[in-house]
Amino acid sequence: MHVEFAGGGVPGFVHLYAGQEASAAGVCAHLTGRDVLLNTHRAHGPAIARGADIFAVAKEIYCRGDGLCRGRGGSAHLHDAANGLWAANSGVGSGVALGCGAALAARTKGTGGVAVALVGDGAVNQGVVSEGLNLASIWKLPLVVVFENNGYGEATAAEYAIAGGSIAHRAEAFGMPGHRVDGSDYFVVSESVGTAVSRARRGDGPSLIEVDVPRFFGHFEGDAQTYRSPEEAERARRERDCLVKFRESVISDGVLEAESLDLIDGEVAHLIERVYTEAKAAPLPPDSEFMEYIYADSH
Amino acid sequence: MVLKTYRQAINEALVGEMRRDADVILMGEDVAGGAGGSGEDDAWGGPLGVTRGLLSEFGSDRVLDTPISEAGFIGAAIGAAAAGLRPVVDLMFNDFVGVCFDQVVNQAAKFRYMFGGQDQVPLTIRTMIGAGLNISSQHSQSLYPVFSYFAGLKVLVPSSPYDAKGLLTSAIRDNDPVIFCEHKLLYDMVEDVPDENYSIPFGEANLLREGQDVTIVALSRMVHVATEAAAVLAREGIEADLLDPRTTTPLDTESILDSVEATGRLVIVDEAGPRCGMASDIAALVAEDGFGHLRAPIVKVTPPHVPIPAAPNLEAMYIPDVARVVEAVRRVVAY
Numbered sequence: 001m002h003v004e005f006a007g008g009g010v011p012g013f014v015h016l017y018a019g020q021e022a023s024a025a026g027v028c029a030h031l032t033g034r035d036v037l038l039n040t041h042r043a044h045g046p047a048i049a050r051g052a053d054i055f056a057v058a059k060e061i062y063c064r065g066d067g068l069c070r071g072r073g074g075s076a077h078l079h080d081a082a083n084g085l086w087a088a089n090s091g092v093g094s095g096v097a098l099g100c101g102a103a104l105a106a107r108t109k110g111t112g113g114v115a116v117a118l119v120g121d122g123a124v125n126q127g128v129v130s131e132g133l134n135l136a137s138i139w140k141l142p143l144v145v146v147f148e149n150n151g152y153g154e155a156t157a158a159e160y161a162i163a164g165g166s167i168a169h170r171a172e173a174f175g176m177p178g179h180r181v182d183g184s185d186y187f188v189v190s191e192s193v194g195t196a197v198s199r200a201r202r203g204d205g206p207s208l209i210e211v212d213v214p215r216f217f218g219h220f221e222g223d224a225q226t227y228r229s230p231e232e233a234e235r236a237r238r239e240r241d242c243l244v245k246f247r248e249s250v251i252s253d254g255v256l257e258a259e260s261l262d263l264i265d266g267e268v269a270h271l272i273e274r275v276y277t278e279a280k281a282a283p284l285p286p287d288s289e290f291m292e293y294i295y296a297d298s299h
Numbered sequence: 300m301v302l303k304t305y306r307q308a309i310n311e312a313l314v315g316e317m318r319r320d321a322d323v324i325l326m327g328e329d330v331a332g333g334a335g336g337s338g339e340d341d342a343w344g345g346p347l348g349v350t351r352g353l354l355s356e357f358g359s360d361r362v363l364d365t366p367i368s369e370a371g372f373i374g375a376a377i378g379a380a381a382a383g384l385r386p387v388v389d390l391m392f393n394d395f396v397g398v399c400f401d402q403v404v405n406q407a408a409k410f411r412y413m414f415g416g417q418d419q420v421p422l423t424i425r426t427m428i429g430a431g432l433n434i435s436s437q438h439s440q441s442l443y444p445v446f447s448y449f450a451g452l453k454v455l456v457p458s459s460p461y462d463a464k465g466l467l468t469s470a471i472r473d474n475d476p477v478i479f480c481e482h483k484l485l486y487d488m489v490e491d492v493p494d495e496n497y498s499i500p501f502g503e504a505n506l507l508r509e510g511q512d513v514t515i516v517a518l519s520r521m522v523h524v525a526t527e528a529a530a531v532l533a534r535e536g537i538e539a540d541l542l543d544p545r546t547t548t549p550l551d552t553e554s555i556l557d558s559v560e561a562t563g564r565l566v567i568v569d570e571a572g573p574r575c576g577m578a579s580d581i582a583a584l585v586a587e588d589g590f591g592h593l594r595a596p597i598v599k600v601t602p603p604h605v606p607i608p609a610a611p612n613l614e615a616m617y618i619p620d621v622a623r624v625v626e627a628v629r630r631v632v633a634y
Binding site: 073079080082089094098104128131293295 | 360363415473
């Protein structure tokens, strides 16, 4: 997507998830069909991890008529209700409040479902985040809030913006467990999220997890990133690439062999080619449907 | 039929819909009023007693007192609606939308469209509008024009107990986010209201009085100011069509244009401000689509462009009154 965007032809803003993959993968490993994942504006990775059709994801990024959201949302607003993927959001902290609602509905209707809100470090200082954490705690909602701390809220460093220096520590003030984990290690993320999701499912209330992840690219594609040294991203790629670490880990533990991983990589590369070809060739939404989907009774 | 207050009518609509549908829940600040205290659990039943008695019938799983955190609980209500409940959430004073604007206009209003029609958000936001209690500018505004700006929301402005019950019933049964604007000076108004729930469709204006000389369009409590003015004018031989749109989104443009076609004159009485308000909106509608029928300039009777003061004398200058409506109508008739 980084290359495609630079070549032109991708409408709007694009915020890449590269470097953060282990976070969404570690979260989604614990979710079932009755659960809701609140997506972030860095939306592509979590959508794929949640099981959204990758062709429909790509078509939405290209604002095509048969994209996930029929071209109404674009890159930053991927939503796939049928797969329990919700509301990638430009109001970056809103997922916490919306997640409270999804969790409340799950409990009220007795579905056994939980909600997980993915939120960036840039959103943590929004009032709606504190309000949602408070509500989740006093109502003991089946909610897990996962803060993906990639070090920057847009161009401003988390170190500068977050008082106290820790998101995880804020959990204590809201009376819920809070943990900070290494987001470059899939297994560490998965274990932490698994504990929190089980707790929520048991009815024991919400948890907060801060996942430290690198951000390989800029805030958005085209961002010159003059606010950080070029070495920083390069070092992150060298030392904290979760895909590389996963590969090394499963090979050394004898879980998977290098050949089977190479085979998967080859299949994925081929799939990505097909996805881009199909997405770019797909038509934009019909002009005739411009005014549809505003109200439930208008379509 | 029994005489009931606007307050009772709203309460009955809520009770009826909560009995009818287990997915209807109520949430907001002090909707029960007493959670966690050392006294009664439902001490208040809403800041002005509108939701009294609901906690005892429906329990704390369906009647939820919230902390003072509008962004949090309005957002939660939106999420709950998208997940299959039918929340009725109390924003208390509509002025407080300032702290949860993103939730109302960017989340609720866009959840369906921006995600390509995958979901519906059957959410009702009850909120108080209107000046007249000397409680200054953060408790007294009428912000329905602001809500009406946003495609994706429906906006209701009931002016009577009968309309309040029917429109709230429709709002709760509706599958879109609805802003239900209760005028705080109308809570004690009484009218015959049926015991059972009934629904009033959106986008159908109520013609309260027929006349050939002028069309008066009035909203919410201004309907009653306009009704008095029309009676004064009738004694002078000026007969008015008096229209209450009842809902600002959808707006019954056809009834307004039909009436102006017959009368050729339009006066709009709106308690919302003079800029970018419903009066401006309706004036623009008629200027665009009914210009050929106009025999006089359109006149808007609204407050001036000023925050609402607490002082009784200044607040009285703010709210449009009968004399101003009578004067405006005389002016367009004499034009």
